[in-house]
Amino acid sequence: MKYVLPLTHPLLAVENVSITLSGLKILDEVSIGAPEGAVTGLIGPNGAGKTTVFNVMSGFLTPDEGIIRFDGKKLKHIKTHHLTKLGISRTLQGVGLFESLTALENVMLGGSAGVKSGIVADSLGAPWADSAQNKLRAQAMEIMGEFGIADSVDRYPSELPYPVQKRVAIARSLISNPKVLLLDEPAGGISVGDMAELGRMIRSWTPERTVLLVEHHMELVMEVCDLIWVLDAGKVIASGTPEQVRTNPAVLAAYLGEDGGNTDVGNG
Amino acid sequence: MTNFIDYLLGGFSNGAVIALMALALVLVWRSTRMVNFAQVGQAMFTTYVALTIQQSTGNWLLALVVAIGAGAILGVIVFFLVIRPVKNSDSTGAIIATFGVLIALQAGAGMIWGGDPQGFIPPVDNAGLEFAGRIWPISPYDILVLSATAALVIGLTLLFTKTSLGLSMRASAFNPEVARLSGVRVNRMLISGWAIAGATGAIGGVLIAPASTISPNSFDILLVFAFTAAVIGGLDSLIGAVTFGIGTGLVISLVSGYSDSGNAAIVALVLLALNLLLKPDGVFGHHGARSV
Numbered sequence: 001m002k003y004v005l006p007l008t009h010p011l012l013a014v015e016n017v018s019i020t021l022s023g024l025k026i027l028d029e030v031s032i033g034a035p036e037g038a039v040t041g042l043i044g045p046n047g048a049g050k051t052t053v054f055n056v057m058s059g060f061l062t063p064d065e066g067i068i069r070f071d072g073k074k075l076k077h078i079k080t081h082h083l084t085k086l087g088i089s090r091t092l093q094g095v096g097l098f099e100s101l102t103a104l105e106n107v108m109l110g111g112s113a114g115v116k117s118g119i120v121a122d123s124l125g126a127p128w129a130d131s132a133q134n135k136l137r138a139q140a141m142e143i144m145g146e147f148g149i150a151d152s153v154d155r156y157p158s159e160l161p162y163p164v165q166k167r168v169a170i171a172r173s174l175i176s177n178p179k180v181l182l183l184d185e186p187a188g189g190i191s192v193g194d195m196a197e198l199g200r201m202i203r204s205w206t207p208e209r210t211v212l213l214v215e216h217h218m219e220l221v222m223e224v225c226d227l228i229w230v231l232d233a234g235k236v237i238a239s240g241t242p243e244q245v246r247t248n249p250a251v252l253a254a255y256l257g258e259d260g261g262n263t264d265v266g267n268g
Numbered sequence: 269m270t271n272f273i274d275y276l277l278g279g280f281s282n283g284a285v286i287a288l289m290a291l292a293l294v295l296v297w298r299s300t301r302m303v304n305f306a307q308v309g310q311a312m313f314t315t316y317v318a319l320t321i322q323q324s325t326g327n328w329l330l331a332l333v334v335a336i337g338a339g340a341i342l343g344v345i346v347f348f349l350v351i352r353p354v355k356n357s358d359s360t361g362a363i364i365a366t367f368g369v370l371i372a373l374q375a376g377a378g379m380i381w382g383g384d385p386q387g388f389i390p391p392v393d394n395a396g397l398e399f400a401g402r403i404w405p406i407s408p409y410d411i412l413v414l415s416a417t418a419a420l421v422i423g424l425t426l427l428f429t430k431t432s433l434g435l436s437m438r439a440s441a442f443n444p445e446v447a448r449l450s451g452v453r454v455n456r457m458l459i460s461g462w463a464i465a466g467a468t469g470a471i472g473g474v475l476i477a478p479a480s481t482i483s484p485n486s487f488d489i490l491l492v493f494a495f496t497a498a499v500i501g502g503l504d505s506l507i508g509a510v511t512f513g514i515g516t517g518l519v520i521s522l523v524s525g526y527s528d529s530g531n532a533a534i535v536a537l538v539l540l541a542l543n544l545l546l547k548p549d550g551v552f553g554h555h556g557a558r559s560v
Contacts, residue, residue, distance in 0.1 A: 084451035112432045113451025
């Protein structure tokens with residue numbers, strides 16, 4: 001069952017956001033929202049500004065103009081380390097795992113903001129710090145079990161096949177039980193079979209969670225998204241259901257233009 | 269052969285203190301990706317604080333505890349007043365600034381406590397133990413130093429591997445941006461790293477002081493040895509710092525025993541040069557650990 005679009009109240013949105021980096025206008029009055037409980041796609045040619053939108057939503061960048069809106073509240077800037085507390089979780093292009101931490105530690109880290117035993121308690125090995133840590137460990141083991149990667153807990157990322165690393169990264173972003181998931185190219189580098197599985201997984205998170213997805217694989221986007229926004233050269237050029245976007249002439253033109261190589265205005 | 273064993277045994281306690289200083293350097297490296305050349309200056313300063321406490325109360329343990337607290341606080345102060353303002357704009361500048369801090373601490377200590385070497389009374393006997401009909405170059409105090417070092421190394425290992433703070437500190441050192449995404453307050457982790465390094469260095473200072481004397485410059489040579497051990501160990505490896513800290517202590521003891529103690533620093537620098545030529549990532553370091 002696909003979502004019916006009440007677009008007026010997105011859970012997470014950027015409104016009229018503009019950003020100029022090194023003299024280049026990366027985003028130009030962009031307004032994009034992720035309706036609660038839906039899967040929203042964000043697509044566009046390379047350099048359209050998709051990742052920049054994510055960077056604004058996750059506090060890596062502060063917009064020159066415009067605001068971020070989360071759960072009805074207006075924010076000029078989001079502090080990155082507050083994201084998990086707010087209930088927003090982001091995955092990165094590639095896997096973004098810590099190579100020097102085991103798979104289990106990577107997943108635990110995603111939930112560590114929720115267990116605050118305190119620096120002093122941790123340094124002194126206080127019993128309540130131990131029990132909080134054990135709880136987090138059990139939680140991480142459980143979620144890794146659900147993802148079918150329980151046998152990888154003690155391995156380091158470099159020892160794991162790429163699709164397993166991807167699962168570890170997703171497990172890390174889910175352990176904090178986020179309301180909103182920002183997925184940055186989750187299908188990059190995985191097989192067709194894994195992609196179908198990924199699509200089912202993303203759909204299974206809704207409507208409890210809200211998903212915003214940047215993705216190049218159009219089949220996946222068209223299959224899982226309720227709503228799609230199309231960016232080109234820092235501007236929103238179209239939005240709507242997958243059917244509407246697929247047949248939109250401006251979208252077709254933007255993607256054809258990519259082959260001419262003249263739409264690259266900065267980082268994706 | 270007896271000589272060899274004696275020299276070797278005599279090097280352990282010195283090596284343990286070098287290991288502690290190397291650990292302090294590694295802890296700062298892990299949190300901030302820079303070498304803090306002021307580390308021994310901070311340790312010298314807090315050892316003077318401990319000396320003052322010991323002279324006025326006669327309580328060695330109290331002196332040690334105060335030195336640990338002072339070391340942590342001094343580490344945080346150095347980080348906030350000097351490192352953070354400089355490092356944002358210039359990473360190399362921050363390293364040079366640590367030399368400035370070293371000189372300032374040495375000058376400050378000279379003004380407060382004077383430049384003359386002072387003795388630090390050990391809490392237990394520092395004379396060699398008599399056993400099996402001869403005197404061995406290991407004293408009860410050496411055993412205390414070795415035990416304290418072992419306890420601290422075990423404590424730090426548990427902190428880094430078993431606690432949420434340790435996990436967050438390791439993540440922050442590896443990739444601050446991604447750590448922030450997971451809710452880690454990276455700046456706090458950085459400050460914790462400097463505080464723990466400062467406290468570790470302070471323990472090293474208090475432990476080494478009774479073995480010789482303390483003066484504003486008495487720990488300078490320790491910097492050479494600790495830096496050598498930390499670099500050969502891979503700079504981001506705790507186990508590397510400890511292994512090569514103790515190893516450096518043994519080498520120094522052998523070199524001093526068979527030739528002259530003045531040659532020890534030269535041998536340390538030769539080892540450092542060889543390491544940089546043959547295995548620039550360090551023995552326990554993984555590739556790229558030292559790239560900023």
